[in-house]
Amino acid sequence: MNQLFLIDTHCHLHFPAYDADRDEVVARMREQRIGALTIGTALQNAQRGIALAESLEHVWATVGLHPAHTTSEYVDVDEGMVDEHDVTVDALVSLAKTSKKVVAIGEAGLDFYRLPEDRESAIQKQEQVFRTHVSAAKQLDLPLVIHCRDALTRLAEVLAEENYARGVVHSFTGTWAEAKPLIDLGMHIAVNGIATFPLRKGQDPSTAINETIRRIPIDRLLVETDAPWLAPAKYRGKRNEPSWVLEVAKHVANVRGMTLEDVALQTTANAIGLFKFA
Numbered sequence: 552m553n554q555l556f557l558i559d560t561h562c563h564l565h566f567p568a569y570d571a572d573r574d575e576v577v578a579r580m581r582e583q584r585i586g587a588l589t590i591g592t593a594l595q596n597a598q599r600g601i602a603l604a605e606s607l608e609h610v611w612a613t614v615g616l617h618p619a620h621t622t623s624e625y626v627d628v629d630e631g632m633v634d635e636h637d638v639t640v641d642a643l644v645s646l647a648k649t650s651k652k653v654v655a656i657g658e659a660g661l662d663f664y665r666l667p668e669d670r671e672s673a674i675q676k677q678e679q680v681f682r683t684h685v686s687a688a689k690q691l692d693l694p695l696v697i698h699c700r701d702a703l704t705r706l707a708e709v710l711a712e713e714n715y716a717r718g719v720v721h722s723f724t725g726t727w728a729e730a731k732p733l734i735d736l737g738m739h740i741a742v743n744g745i746a747t748f749p750l751r752k753g754q755d756p757s758t759a760i761n762e763t764i765r766r767i768p769i770d771r772l773l774v775e776t777d778a779p780w781l782a783p784a785k786y787r788g789k790r791n792e793p794s795w796v797l798e799v800a801k802h803v804a805n806v807r808g809m810t811l812e813d814v815a816l817q818t819t820a821n822a823i824g825l826f827k828f829a
Contacts, residue, residue, distance in 0.1 A: 568779035581683035643687035657696030659684035744783035
């Protein structure tokens, strides 16, 4: 494992966005010594993720249902069609057990950014499905990969209620005040290309993600891309890919006053410690 320089702890390498040139994308990862966790957002595509992970060294997979799919019919062409809106503990556990390359349950969580008119019912549905993922993670003794948008306070409450805060909140863009309760519970925090974007007009720097990056305990910090989305500033507007996690690590190093090598060494160790990669 020590031959890896960085691990992209959240990408979707098995998605249709890479069908035309996946081999070239993987080759660029190999050149940069970058491993990847390819994240399932529904059971159907999680099966593809597992198959890809089985075929590649230093690529691992997860099993989960993205919270937006529980309450929305939206289809993203880069992800492909998803017609799943619910999942059972048995279904999650059964699929996860099919491969040692499955190292986490998720992408699961809460997404209150766009909800249908019956907001309260949608929130209840998302929480029910999220708790189903927590139950599966407990049964399998695996960490959670959590998506959370506009619901960080509620996420901390649910994790505390479930007494299971082993995992990572991915694509974190919140304030330190929002990160600290999750860290206190035991969670890791992952940042991606969004952190490299300039401040919004009029934004208070104290509320920006850079302040959070500075204050996250270094042993709880992970780097990711969320590829094919959210390319870092250097490549903004292009399809993202796992090798560009290097730009995220460079940004973290600059913000924290560390060398790139030290950030890579620590975040890679953090990822290995959390996910127990085999």
